[in-house]
Amino acid sequence: MTSIREEMWKNRGILFNFAISDLKIRYRNSILGVLWSVIEPLLMLSVLYFVFSSMFKFDIPNFPIYLLLGIIIYNCFRNGTTIALNSLTNRAPLITQIYFPRSIPAISSAITASIMLAIEVGILLIFMVAFQFVPPITMLLLPLVLGLQFMFVVGVCLPLSVLNVRFKDTEFIWNVVVHASFFLTPIFYQFDMLPEYVQNILQFSPMVQILTMAHHVVLYGMLPTVTSILYAVCSISVISLIGYLIFRKYQTKIVEDM
């Protein structure tokens, strides 16, 4: 694990170079370009807002901000992991001809997603002004929560990038996981609305804990609970460790599998 951190620091130039080129390639041939990373979450927000406040009469205080916070945190997870899936295969010519640490494409995918997240946090701030919502002082802790999320996304991106070279099924399975996690994360509902046995299972999901912490610090002016932190750190560590072991097992073989 420490070797990955050293590699990251040594290769930070390449990491950002890849992250920027991922963004450029993502938005090439689109007229609105990078504006899409603003429009897309807003469109999603308006659909969800309409469905759950008019049709299902959910009564969550500051619902637009609650929704948007969930959407941008979920988007970061979705964007990072789906970019990582093809981050190695898309660079096949480079990888078969030049050696560089194979962790770079996966980590740069997480950075790409974080750049998009930064833009979306900007929208969140604009929304707060528009709805005259005064964020509590605890919102200063949001970067820490997002840092935890970054570690989680990196931990998932590493195994996904190598597995998708070896097994093309990874992409299809992962699409289902991403879809399911949208409904299994308290984005448009509150976690305590769920039946207790569901809560007991879902509390092990890092996304649930990260979003719960984000709700606490941004909306309720509360510190994250110790249980949240404990569950999040433990589940992220376990997932990242398994991910790292998978990555280490497959990374030497990727060129042969391409």
Next chain:
Amino acid sequence: MSEYALSVKNISKKFKIHHEERDSIFESMTGFFQKGKHSETLQALDSISFDVKQGEIFGIIGPNGGGKSTLLRIISKIYAPDSGSVDVNGSIIPILALGLGFHPEFTAVTNIYQSSILLGFKKETIDSRVKEIIEFAELEKFADTKVKNFSSGMLMRLAFATSVLVDPDILIVDEVLAVGDANFQKKCAETIVSFKKRGKAIIFVSHDMSAIREHADRAMFLNNGKSEIIGSPDDVIAAYGDFCRERDKRGNVSNE
């Protein structure tokens, strides 16, 4: 005093040849119960050892499928060997195919930066040499053209110019230099000579025996993953010639 630029010790590499591509987890699981039917192993390299000194040009010859490209890939760290080790003393640039892993959607200049930064060279070093690289490659008009529109000769020129001008300690060239025209070939030969004079090492694979005889200080004949002979170019070429005649003879016998 001549130090080793590169030292290869007992490299072995096996490949699994899948006769039926197993790409999905399901196929992989079902295939697990019928192991051995779908794949066989190919000994691509069998305990290869050799050293290359600084300022030395080392040629590799051999028939197709002899393991030459696999060896170059292992030296360039692209494949991991099953056993053995490669000690590299200095920076290394491999030209293994047309281009240096160039991205088709990027321009010539962007690709120069991307490839050389990935190979571990500093951005500042490249800043000062980009113009020279483009001139050497004779691509002044195409510096900001996407590489996907380049011909194979142009790609090769760009790769070679980038490689020699970012100035690695060791240059590895697979049999691709033949793509350039006579004029560029001459320029390559001159560059290689000046490279050698400055104490850089070059490893190259070629089917052009006259090129081996002219440039290489030592050579290796690689056949079926084994190094048959390492020595002076004349001896090695003679051994390869014998091998080819033998193979032709055997081929004729079996045809009759």
